Structure formats: C-alpha cells, structure tokens
Amino acid sequence: MVNHMEERNNLNRALRNRNVQMGGIIIMILIAVAIFAPLLAPYDPAKIALGKRLSAPSVAFLFGTDEFGRDIFSRVVFGARLTLYVGIVAVGIGFISGVAIGISAGYFGGWLRSLLMRSVDYLYTFPDILIALGLVAFLGPSLTNVMIAVGFSVIPYYARVTYSVVLVERNKPYFEASEIVGASHWRLILRHLLPNIVPPLIVVVSLGFSAAVLSAAALSFLGLGAQPPDAEWGRMLADGRNYITRSPWILIFPGLAIVITVLGFNILGDGIRDVLDPRQRKEGQ
Amino acid sequence: MVMLGKNGGSATPEQIENMRRVLGLDKPVWLQTLNYVKGVLSGDMGQSMFTDQPVGKTLFNVLPATLALAFSAMVVAVGVGLPLGFFAAYKHNTWVDNILMLVAVLGVSIPQFWLGLILLLFFSLTLGWLPVAGDDYRSLILPAITLGVTFSAIVARMTRSAMIEVFSEDFIRTARAKGLTETIVLRRHALKPSLIAVITIVGVVFGYLMGGAVVVENVFSWNGIGRLALEAVLRRDYPMIQGFILIFASVIVIVSIVMDLTYAWLDPRITYD
Numbered sequence: 137m138v139n140h141m142e143e144r145n146n147l148n149r150a151l152r153n154r155n156v157q158m159g160g161i162i163i164m165i166l167i168a169v170a171i172f173a174p175l176l177a178p179y180d181p182a183k184i185a186l187g188k189r190l191s192a193p194s195v196a197f198l199f200g201t202d203e204f205g206r207d208i209f210s211r212v213v214f215g216a217r218l219t220l221y222v223g224i225v226a227v228g229i230g231f232i233s234g235v236a237i238g239i240s241a242g243y244f245g246g247w248l249r250s251l252l253m254r255s256v257d258y259l260y261t262f263p264d265i266l267i268a269l270g271l272v273a274f275l276g277p278s279l280t281n282v283m284i285a286v287g288f289s290v291i292p293y294y295a296r297v298t299y300s301v302v303l304v305e306r307n308k309p310y311f312e313a314s315e316i317v318g319a320s321h322w323r324l325i326l327r328h329l330l331p332n333i334v335p336p337l338i339v340v341v342s343l344g345f346s347a348a349v350l351s352a353a354a355l356s357f358l359g360l361g362a363q364p365p366d367a368e369w370g371r372m373l374a375d376g377r378n379y380i381t382r383s384p385w386i387l388i389f390p391g392l393a394i395v396i397t398v399l400g401f402n403i404l405g406d407g408i409r410d411v412l413d414p415r416q417r418k419e420g421q
Numbered sequence: 422m423v424m425l426g427k428n429g430g431s432a433t434p435e436q437i438e439n440m441r442r443v444l445g446l447d448k449p450v451w452l453q454t455l456n457y458v459k460g461v462l463s464g465d466m467g468q469s470m471f472t473d474q475p476v477g478k479t480l481f482n483v484l485p486a487t488l489a490l491a492f493s494a495m496v497v498a499v500g501v502g503l504p505l506g507f508f509a510a511y512k513h514n515t516w517v518d519n520i521l522m523l524v525a526v527l528g529v530s531i532p533q534f535w536l537g538l539i540l541l542l543f544f545s546l547t548l549g550w551l552p553v554a555g556d557d558y559r560s561l562i563l564p565a566i567t568l569g570v571t572f573s574a575i576v577a578r579m580t581r582s583a584m585i586e587v588f589s590e591d592f593i594r595t596a597r598a599k600g601l602t603e604t605i606v607l608r609r610h611a612l613k614p615s616l617i618a619v620i621t622i623v624g625v626v627f628g629y630l631m632g633g634a635v636v637v638e639n640v641f642s643w644n645g646i647g648r649l650a651l652e653a654v655l656r657r658d659y660p661m662i663q664g665f666i667l668i669f670a671s672v673i674v675i676v677s678i679v680m681d682l683t684y685a686w687l688d689p690r691i692t693y694d
Contacts, residue, residue, distance in 0.1 A: 261628065261673065261674075261677075262628065262632075262670065262673070263628045263629045263631060263632025263633075263673075264629075264632065265632040265633070265635060265636065266628075266631075266632045266635070266666070266669060269635065269650065269651075269654060270662065270666050272654060273653070273654040273657070273659075273662045276657075277654075277655065346530065350530075350532055353532055353534075354532060354533070354534055354636050357532075357534045357636070358636065358639055358651055359651075359655060360651075360654065360655075370532070370534070373534065373535060373538065377538060380538060380542050380546070381542065381546045381547070384542060387535075387538055387539065387542060391532065391535035391538075391539070394532050394535065395527075395530050395531055395532070395535070398529075398530040398531075398532075399526065399527060399530040402526050402529060402530050403526060406526065
C-alpha cells in the first residue's frame with residue numbers, strides 16, 4: 137500500500153534537492169550524448185587515419201587523435217552508448233535477480249530464506265571486482281560477459297534491501313488483512329510488496345550504476361571486457377597507455393568521461409537518499 | 422589465443438585426448454572437484470597449466486608483495502580519510518563539511534587505473550622522481566598512493582557518518598555541559614568510540630582494497646598476486662585462477678576474524694560465545 141500524497145511530496149522534494157538536480161543534469165546530458173552520438177560525433181569512431189595519428193587537440197580534432205589517427209572526441213561520444221548499455225544491463229541483472237531473491241526469501245521464509253540469504257551473504261563478502269574477475273575467467277573475455285559478471289556481483293545489494301523491506305511490510309496490519317481475506321501470492325507480491333520495494337531501491341540503482349560503470353571500465357582496462365576496436369572508455373585508456381608521455385590527451389579525455397559519468401550517478405544517488413530518508417539528512421551522511 | 426586447440430589448434434585429436442587425461446579434464450566435474458579439495462587439504466593446489474609450476478608455491482611467493490601494497494594503501498587511506506572525516510563531522514553542516522564531502526564524492530568517482538596512469542605520467546615519466554616499475558619500496562609509493570587515495574574518500578565518508586552519531590551522543594553533551602574544554606571532550610570522550618568506528622571501516626573496506634590491488638598492480642606492473650591472476654585469467658589457466666580465488670578469499674576471511682576479535686578487545690560489552 138503506497139500513500140500517493142507522500143509519493144508526490146517526495147518527488148517535489150527530490151526535484152528541489154540540489155544533489156538530485158546536479159546529478160540529474162549530468163545523467164541527462166550523458167543520455168542525450170548517447171542518443172545523438174551519430175549527430176554529435178564529427179567522424180566515424182572506428183575510422184583509422186594513420187597520417188593523422190597522435191595529433192594534438194585542435195579545432196578539427198577537439199580531443200586530439202589516438203595511435204591510429206582515430207578522433208578521440210568521436211570515440212568518447214560513442215563510448216557514452218557502450219557505458220550506458222553496460223550500466224543498464226548490469227544493473228538490470230542485479231536488480232531483477234536481487235529483487236526476485238529478496239522477495240522469495242522474505243515472503244516464503246523457511247529453508248528457502250536460509251539458502252538464498254546465506255548465499256547472498258557469501259557473495260557480499262567478496263569484492264565485486266573479484267567476483268567479476270572469477271566469472272570472466274570461466275565465461276571468457278568479452279563485453280557481454282563483463283556485463284553478466286558485474287550484474288551478478290551486485291545482486292547482494294538489491295537482494296538485501298528487498299529482503300529487509302519485505303520483512304517490514306509483511307508484518308504490517310494491512311498485509312496480514314489481505315492475507316486473511318485470501319489474496320493470492322501474486323497479488324500480495326505484485327500489489328503490496330513490489331510498490332514498497334521500488335523507492336528504497338532507486339538509491340541502490342543510482343549508486344549501482346556508478347559501481348557498474350567503474351567495474352566494467354576497470355575490467356575492460358585489464359583487457360577482459362571490450363575488445364578493439366570498440367570505443368569503450370576503459371579500453372581506450374588501456375590501448376593508449378604506451379603513448380601517454382607523447383600524447384597525454386589520449387589519457388585525459390576518456391578518463392574524464394568516466395569520472396563525470398560516475399560522479400553524476402553518485403551525486404544523484406546521494407541526493408535521492410537524502411530525500412527518502414530525512415532522518416539521515418538531519419543527522420548525517 | 423588458442424590452447425589445447427578447440428579444433429582450431431595444430432594438435433591432433435590424440436594429443437588433445439592425451440592432454441585432457443594428463444590434466445584430469447576427462448573425469449566428471451564432481452570427481453575433479455573432489456580431487457581438487459583432497460589436494461588442497463593436503464597442501465597441494467595443483468600445477469599451472471602453462472608453467473607446470475605448483476600453484477601454491479607460485480602464489481605464496483608473490484603474496485607478500487600484494488599484502489605490502491594493501492597494507493601501505495590502508496595506511497594512506499586511514500591516514501588521509503580519517504582526519505578529514507572526523508573534521509567534517511566536527512564541522513557538520515558548515516561550508517567546510519560541504520566542501521570536504523564534495524571532494525570525497527569526487528574521490529570515489531575516480532577510477533583507480535586512471536589515477537594510477539596520471540600519477541605515473543606525472544611523477545615517473547615526466548618528473549622522473551619515482552621508478553616506472555620495480556620491486557623495491559620506491560616503486561611501492563605510487564601504487565600505494567593510488568589505491569590509498571581512492572579508498573581515503575570512502576574512509577572519510579564512513580568516518581564522518583560514524584562520528585556525527587558519536588558527536589550527538591548524550592555523553593558528549595554531558596561532557597560539554599560539565600564545562601570541559603573542547604580538547605578534552607574530543608580526546609577523552611570522542612576518541613575511543615571513533616577507534617571502534619575505524620576498526621569497522623577497516624574491516625569493511627579491506628576486501629575491496631584487495632580487489633583494487635588487482636587493478637593497481639597491473640597499472641604499475643607491481644609483481645603481486647593480482648598480476649598473476651590477470652595473466653591466469655587471460656590464459657584460462659584454471660588451477661591458477663582457483664588457487665588465486667582460494668588464497669584471496671582466505672586472506673579476506675582471516676582479516677575479518679582479526680577485526681572481530683579486536684572489537685571485543687576494544688569494547689568489553691561485546692563477547693563471542
């Protein structure tokens with residue numbers, strides 16, 4: 137049962153929060169760049185022009201060119217697509233699996249709860265990048281496998297939050313009342329549990345995006361994710377690392393793109409958390 | 422990369438079959454697992470598929486290098502992050518707090534490998550102050566700073582929220598109401614609870630720091646377990662990967678047990694049955 141007045145109130149407060157505004161603008165710009173990449177990029181991101189290799193930033197090449205003469209600005213612009221794509225798939229995997237696990241564990245309880253939440257706890261103990269590294273080892277290096285691996289490694293965050301919300305909701309009088317009048321499992325889960333799970337998970341999703349983008353970029357940097365000639369930001373840094381002394385712009389721009397993207401999701405997540413949890417806003421964090 | 426030729430290699434089917442038997446890959450998975458566990462329990466983690474070297478020995482040889490990196494990074498992270506977080510909490514809701522937290526958000530948003538490359542470009546390649554790679558303590562400075570700085574942002578954020586709670590405790594208000602000087606309030610009443618907060622933070626962050634070490638080692642060619650792990654993953658050297666995960670997991674578990682025991686020592690209210 138969700139109070140609609142409260143919901144609208146939260147939305148209003150969110151839109152007035154400075155962090156939400158700042159993070160939101162950054163993310164909207166990122167989305168716009170990804171959508172309009174072909175219009176914004178002056179060159180084909182994969183087009184090799186050996187005569188123009190390692191050119192410094194200029195009017196013709198805003199961010200300079202890389203070791204194959206490819207326009208770094210165009211590659212950074214197209215990289216926004218890959219980054220968003222990786223983030224959406226990884227967060228999607230984590231979200232759907234995590235919510236399913238959290239609801240099953242919290243709603244049905246019993247041995248299922250012990251099995252699911254115990255597994256999630258084990259998964260939680262390990263750093264994301266290590267789980268991802270282990271999975272990529274068995275699935276093989278590719279951007280798709282990195283998305284699966286990163287998505288898998290963030291399941292615990294979604295599962296734990298979902299589980300705790302379900303525990304609170306299912307003991308409330310309205311929930312017990314609908315149980316008593318004979319509402320089906322599906323009705324209870326879809327109509328009563330799910331709407332209550334989504335708001336707290338928005339924070340996890342926003343912060344999860346930043347974590348997924350960072351992990352995926354790191355794995356691609358290590359050569360486990362995107363493969364050449366993909367215009368992926370982490371991969372661009374890995375491929376260009378031997379030329380950074382002569383042409384530092386190879387290093388600067390893709391890195392800045394990652395920082396700004398991750399910063400946007402972090403600020404947005406912090407802002408939404410402040411709005412949803414006023415107690416924390418007063419007392420800290 | 423073709424190995425043991427998935428039809429594409431130059432090996433004949435007989436050679437492939439033979440190799441599978443030597444490596445034990447012809448047996449069912451459950452039997453392979455059982456044999457592996459048996460081996461590990463008697464101290465044998467198998468051999469690398471590439472170098473034929475024993476996995477345990479290879480990994481334990483470079484483990485100290487990784488631990489040295491992780492611990493020096495932890496010193497940087499706590500040394501920088503703790504005072505900043507403490508100060509931000511003390512100046513809660515002022516412009517000092519706001520600026521410090523903005524810097525901290527920026528800090529958690531910077532990819533370690535990028536920061537590492539920038540420091541490498543600046544201090545090693547341009548200024549020539551520090552070596553680009555190597556095994557001595559001078560080559561440890563940049564990797565430790567890279568890893569430490571990104572985690573100092575996390576430590577600062579966590580310290581701040583823990584300390585804001587401590588500062589709003591009744592005993593702090595009482596101490597101030599008694600007319601104690603601010604120095605004594607901070608030193609005698611706020612310090613010890615903050616120690617417990619630090620232990621918690623170190624425990625939580627350590628695993629992630631070890632994960633970060635894998636990335637940073639590969640930026641700086643620091644000869645640790647993370648470099649071997651990446652090599653093993655790229656070559657699909659399964660015994661090495663299994664050994665790496667086993668050792669890494671053990672280190673993380675051992676550290677968290679030590680942290681739990683330290684808690685009990687710091688806070689007499691906590692006991693373990």
